[in-house]
Amino acid sequence: MINPNTTQAMTDTIAKCAAAVAGPEVTLTGVTSEIGPESIESHYDEALAVPGVLRAIQRGEQEGVDGYVIACFGDPGLEAAREIAAGPVIGIAEAAMQAASHLGRGFSIITTLARTIGQSAHLAERYGMQRFCRGIHACEIPVLDLDRDPNARKVITEACRDAIEADRSDAVVLGCAGMADMCGEISAELGVPVVDGVSAATLTVQSLVTMGLRTSKRGEYATPPVKRYLSGVPPAG
Amino acid sequence: MINPNTTQAMTDTIAKCAAAVAGPEVTLTGVTSEIGPESIESHYDEALAVPGVLRAIQRGEQEGVDGYVIACFGDPGLEAAREIAAGPVIGIAEAAMQAASHLGRGFSIITTLARTIGQSAHLAERYGMQRFCRGIHACEIPVLDLDRDPNARKVITEACRDAIEADRSDAVVLGCAGMADMCGEISAELGVPVVDGVSAATLTVQSLVTMGLRTSKRGEYATPPVKRYLSGVPPAG
Amino acid sequence: MINPNTTQAMTDTIAKCAAAVAGPEVTLTGVTSEIGPESIESHYDEALAVPGVLRAIQRGEQEGVDGYVIACFGDPGLEAAREIAAGPVIGIAEAAMQAASHLGRGFSIITTLARTIGQSAHLAERYGMQRFCRGIHACEIPVLDLDRDPNARKVITEACRDAIEADRSDAVVLGCAGMADMCGEISAELGVPVVDGVSAATLTVQSLVTMGLRTSKRGEYATPPVKRYLSGVPPAG
């Protein structure tokens, strides 16, 4: 479980949610990225988060990890990670949308800031989930306020309620790893399935590993060619 | 595990493959349809298989089954089944294609008779998997010959090899429940991931049940309105 | 003219509308399905209606029928019917949408219950008519109330009026065979073309037969392979 931002509290939430669903034979490790932003709310943040994700994967490979979850709804670095990992790598947006596609004809996504809507839309297209995704809505709570703002859960619940009405949706996808622990309550209140990507991605990796399926090394995701890299500290805010 | 055709031997293969991947806490039951064709190789077969699938679901509901796999690559009756089941219902085409979408940029499907290619293409579109599906190819072995024809595995392996070359694919999806037990060998021979929908669907249902996710009853998949039905024996070949 | 549900009154409406447009050289026969639901308002209903449609086609083939209309807006069993019929088989959704595509840049569909919107959307996609279909709206009148509810015509007219405003549409498609006899009045009141699929499908079959065009037996719609079928009474509500 790789948390692509550098905030340990969020890693803890992620690891807890993953542990709640993983099978008894699974050993889960939550890793906080060591390079990059404290939260990911822009393409800039995402770009600077990716090197930390890749370093975490490289360490995992040395330790023989079977598979990885990238636990940020922008799925940062997913393709590069697939090139360097032997086992499967799954993003939480990918897994959440696929799970929601089984539950009805269409779902809505509730994301944090409106500026991230474009990235969610882009991922919906990439994963073929555009036809199920009926709307993406922002609750306008910054990532790090999700567990600091006492009203967060209420605001998000209302955003979900509005979304299923406006989009005529059957289900909701929560568009941030920091919302992972809110699923049950919101679902109970609204009477529709609410999908958390952290759980979904954990179980997708577990399923692929169980089936012995790994990223194909035949084409685009083959191990990258070896070459010289100039080291250097990347820019910050 | 619902086998939509009436051939018990195929149910046995399906149940075995499912059991090989299901978690220790899962109770699996293989059910052979009691109405309809011995194998499904046309829209006509599929149409006549659906009532048997629905009856199996209705019995499952009475027994409190948590979720269902429809184990035929045409995913017959999937939407009707979702209306009448409380828990999740997953088709093997749906699950196989989603699993393959994690393993590379594109996959090929190897199906039985060429006349079923259209249905696979249709499902790829419905599930949003068209963008990953680079080709659908028939091995021209009828369903019931899959375990009778001693050359079947060889012919299918060659069809897979040709497909990944022609389509520049990273992975293969086997397009018939009757091929479920061939995955490992073909994958080992060709060096690419080979996905069996029976395993994939079993684990998808298991994952959804673990997360407490069920078909939304808010919209299109709500319980159907009660009404009068005229009984009658459907047509046959 | 096959009415896929088991309600004779609806067959009468359908036959009357078809007769009003068919050429003098055409012999029309309205057939009520003998198996299945009294009306079709769910995927479950549709699945159980298909065997009756297929039996009607098989009888038609024995009688040398030249072509068939499936007179339910879900076009149930269309593909299976094409496999077993020699002449053309046309669904009313298909024919209505194609006719409407000639009359303007975009049309709206008015359907019965909201739960059928998904199926209409699905058919619009299958027939390539998605780009003309600007909206699908439910009047929330159940099929069998269409001729029992004295307000039905008024409610549907208002739904049409709202739809062409909201969707900026040029034409309306009535999304149920049971609305077939309302076209003229609604069109007169709203000043836009209103398309009834029963008439449209009747004339499409007539046109194809006139041109000597039949379903191709070369590929997917070839006669299905002969095989054993287990008889059995399908489930009911």
Added chain:
Amino acid sequence: MINPNTTQAMTDTIAKCAAAVAGPEVTLTGVTSEIGPESIESHYDEALAVPGVLRAIQRGEQEGVDGYVIACFGDPGLEAAREIAAGPVIGIAEAAMQAASHLGRGFSIITTLARTIGQSAHLAERYGMQRFCRGIHACEIPVLDLDRDPNARKVITEACRDAIEADRSDAVVLGCAGMADMCGEISAELGVPVVDGVSAATLTVQSLVTMGLRTSKRGEYATPPVKRYLSGVPPAG
């Protein structure tokens, strides 16, 4: 029946094919355009043919014509014609592709010169028929040679045969009004349905008129605003 080019012999072929399918109550008139190119094989030809088509429509309106067929596979001037005609206007490409969409999962188009392939592809997209159109192939016979070249029919038959093999198509659409009289023979030889747009468009107009359906005057196809036009002889080759 408007022949958008200025070659009378082609109008005769068109009128003959239309007459062979039209109902007894229909009065057909073939009109040869009085302005523009002798055949249409480029966007330039098409652009210069449109004014003649529009003039023919204007005359038809004065005479109270019920509907129009534009008998060139590029469907030149179709949208402008719909603005100025009260009754329906149908292009032969539009009608042929829709008819072929009922006959199988996919069709191939055989056109004259390769340079017209793009326009056919464009029309397939506009009419939503792209999903049925599996390939467009040129026989490389110029329009005016279709009835002068003694080998034309043979060359076109072979092009059809190659196309259905290469595209795995179920049916063929002949992509030029000048091929209208070849349908029967080619179909008989190849054993697949072969669609001629002239017949198909004639029957589509007849069907729409029978149903009382006309172009909607509510939106884009409303009568154009009156304004000043500078007369002038358009350019030639």
Added chain:
Amino acid sequence: MINPNTTQAMTDTIAKCAAAVAGPEVTLTGVTSEIGPESIESHYDEALAVPGVLRAIQRGEQEGVDGYVIACFGDPGLEAAREIAAGPVIGIAEAAMQAASHLGRGFSIITTLARTIGQSAHLAERYGMQRFCRGIHACEIPVLDLDRDPNARKVITEACRDAIEADRSDAVVLGCAGMADMCGEISAELGVPVVDGVSAATLTVQSLVTMGLRTSKRGEYATPPVKRYLSGVPPAG
């Protein structure tokens, strides 16, 4: 700079806007069409404007012009023009949408009369810009009133403001050559980029000429085949 309508005042506006951005080495000539309507607000107008555009191109070819801008937002005659011109030909809709695609995730188009919305939508699709175009809105000011109506700029500014709110757009495209000189002011007032197609197309032609890029004469845009044309004065309103 070809103004496809016959109104000289509009040519002057176009030429002025083009001159404001063209490089010092560029010689610009504004040409008013000599055949057709005084403004283009329907498919009919557009069809009758095309011959004048083509004549202007033919004269340009005789004079050795390097490239052409078709300065009407419907891009009338673009494909025919490409066939007969040696250098590049660019429409202002095409250029404006491409420019706007660089400035944000989505843009809105403000056009003149609502009846032209369909053509703009069609062009957005043809140029692949549909995914950037979030909405097309009419200000309902006829083309020739754009510089006669003292409120025009204000009405258009408000239409732009409403559009970016309703569509959540990042930029605006002005959908008429007659609006070309309003960009700066509207952009300053609304705080978003506002794109004028006349400037954009001028610079696109200039860029292509600088790179030595011309329309490919290999395929569809090769010089049209020579043939006989019947001269004749086209119809008018």
Added chain:
Amino acid sequence: MINPNTTQAMTDTIAKCAAAVAGPEVTLTGVTSEIGPESIESHYDEALAVPGVLRAIQRGEQEGVDGYVIACFGDPGLEAAREIAAGPVIGIAEAAMQAASHLGRGFSIITTLARTIGQSAHLAERYGMQRFCRGIHACEIPVLDLDRDPNARKVITEACRDAIEADRSDAVVLGCAGMADMCGEISAELGVPVVDGVSAATLTVQSLVTMGLRTSKRGEYATPPVKRYLSGVPPAG
């Protein structure tokens, strides 16, 4: 002109090609990235190149640069760059494909290694250029061998020739900044337009700056929120 890899020789080629087309009023500066791989041939390379691109942009902003070209065909970091730059930022893939879209109905892309085909396909989709892009082909020459391998130009020319035949394309796009100086010769030899993204992007930036158009700061590309970043040296090969 930002060269996203760390190879100075490639920056020189890029700067030379850009200078050959830029207007006299433009000051061009070529910048070699200071962090990351020596060439970009995988998602992993691309991910590690992005921080260097962003640092170059940040320096440019301090120096008041008007606009930027990202001179690698994967357009790495384009969206993040747009968030932090005031002026326009253009990728060479984006600019090349748009330029090629004006020159014919379809183009082919010739890229370096086959493993980069997926990224080019992805960009074609993102920019709406998929409908123009008829094929993407690899010449299998690694980036750094483009100017070391004496046969490179010949191999690439043959790849272009094969591509336009196989794809029936009208034009070619060279899919690597390292091929920028080969355009003229290949075009002369093959007789079709050959587009280099470096020139195209240079002129696109120049055009946007001339028109006063900058990235919209209203939505997704607004300046990123300020936050804490953990510094750290990213991973290497």
